[in-house]
Amino acid sequence: xxxxxxxxTLKTGVLDPQGKAIESALGNLGIEGVGSVRQGKVFDVExxxxxxxxxxxxxxxxxxxxxxxTVIENYAVEIDHG
Amino acid sequence: MKTAVVLLPGLNRDRDMIAALTTITGxxxxxxxxxxxxxxxxxxxxxxxxxxxxxxxxxxxIAARSxxxxxxxxxxxxxxxxxxxxxxxxxxxxxxxxxxxxxxxxALRFVCRExxxxxxxxxxxxxxxxxxxxxxxxxxxHHDGNYFADDETLKRMNDGGQIVFRYAEGTNxxxxxxxxxxxxxxxxxxxxxxxxxxxxxxPEHGGTDGRGIFESALNISSxxxx
Numbered sequence: 001x002x003x004x005x006x007x008x009t010l011k012t013g014v015l016d017p018q019g020k021a022i023e024s025a026l027g028n029l030g031i032e033g034v035g036s037v038r039q040g041k042v043f044d045v046e047x048x049x050x051x052x053x054x055x056x057x058x059x060x061x062x063x064x065x066x067x068x069x070t071v072i073e074n075y076a077v078e079i080d081h082g
Numbered sequence: 083m084k085t086a087v088v089l090l091p092g093l094n095r096d097r098d099m100i101a102a103l104t105t106i107t108g109x110x111x112x113x114x115x116x117x118x119x120x121x122x123x124x125x126x127x128x129x130x131x132x133x134x135x136x137x138x139x140x141x142x143x144i145a146a147r148s149x150x151x152x153x154x155x156x157x158x159x160x161x162x163x164x165x166x167x168x169x170x171x172x173x174x175x176x177x178x179x180x181x182x183x184x185x186x187x188x189a190l191r192f193v194c195r196e197x198x199x200x201x202x203x204x205x206x207x208x209x210x211x212x213x214x215x216x217x218x219x220x221x222x223x224h225h226d227g228n229y230f231a232d233d234e235t236l237k238r239m240n241d242g243g244q245i246v247f248r249y250a251e252g253t254n255x256x257x258x259x260x261x262x263x264x265x266x267x268x269x270x271x272x273x274x275x276x277x278x279x280x281x282x283x284x285p286e287h288g289g290t291d292g293r294g295i296f297e298s299a300l301n302i303s304s305x306x307x308x
Contacts, residue, residue, distance in 0.1 A: 014185075014230060015185075015188065015228075015230075015257070017185075017186055017187070017188050017189070017190050017228075017257070018186060018190065021190055065147075066139070066143065066147060067139070069140055069143070069176065069183050071175075071181075071182060071183040071230070071231070071232075072183045072185065072230055
């Protein structure tokens with residue numbers, strides 16, 4: 001089995017109102033020095049294969065077709081995430 | 083005049099849409115459940131509003147990958163008019179039938195109110211009943227209506243007349259880029275819009291400003307009062 005972690009983040013230049021709201025809440029908590037916050041998503045995926053190359057192909061396909069909306073989001077795939 | 087309404091779990095504006103289409107065409111639309119792989123032969127397909135699949139992952143993302151949406155894409159490719167309202171607009175963008183994406187409202191609040199829409203392109207098959215630049219009333223009710231597309235896409239859409247409705251000055255409820263409220267695809271037969279024209283088609287609704295979209299799409303002579 002191969003374990004992978006997919007991280008989906010908003011592209012640079014795409015406004016992230018949720019990140020902005022979190023940023024302002026951190027300010028309200030008195031946590032200082034926060035330059036900016038961008039919110040993203042994490043997906044932990046287990047694949048029933050031991051073939052890393054095959055896994056990478058599958059993971060890229062699921063990001064392109066569903067997990068990320070590439071109009072507004074980037075994705076990064078990490079295989080064998082502990 | 084035959085129409086069809088796509089049904090997905092979590093939609094809640096399907097009944098309003100069915101009522102509107104029934105009033106306008108004089109016959110109830112066919113309803114097509116998400117697992118269907120084909121659509122009946124119709125003059126207009128509508129993807130209504132709501133919260134399909136609970137807005138899980140992204141609004142419209144799961145619905146866009148359902149079997150029925152493959153059938154909608156095939157119909158759109160054949161030139162059948164397709165209208166997506168609210169969640170329907172989000173679904174059409176997620177399905178790649180329309181450019182861009184709909185993000186969380188800039189103020190992070192659900193907005194439910196009436197806005198004013200400027201008809202930016204009265205030359206589309208969905209807007210013939212209106213005049214260029216006409217301002218119409220239309221209700222909105224959504225949490226993810228903040229339209230976004232990159233500059234290159236926006237320029238192409240602008241040049242191609244694909245921007246159909248803008249929120250009139252001062253009424254943008256969600257931060258949508260360039261005040262975009264509704265767009266068509268390049269071929270002009272797929273319209274997506276956040277506001278709900280199906281909720282303003284009878285005098286009892288408080289107005290009939292939304293009627294023109296259905297009448298235009300179905301080539302029904304306009305009953306719009308000036």
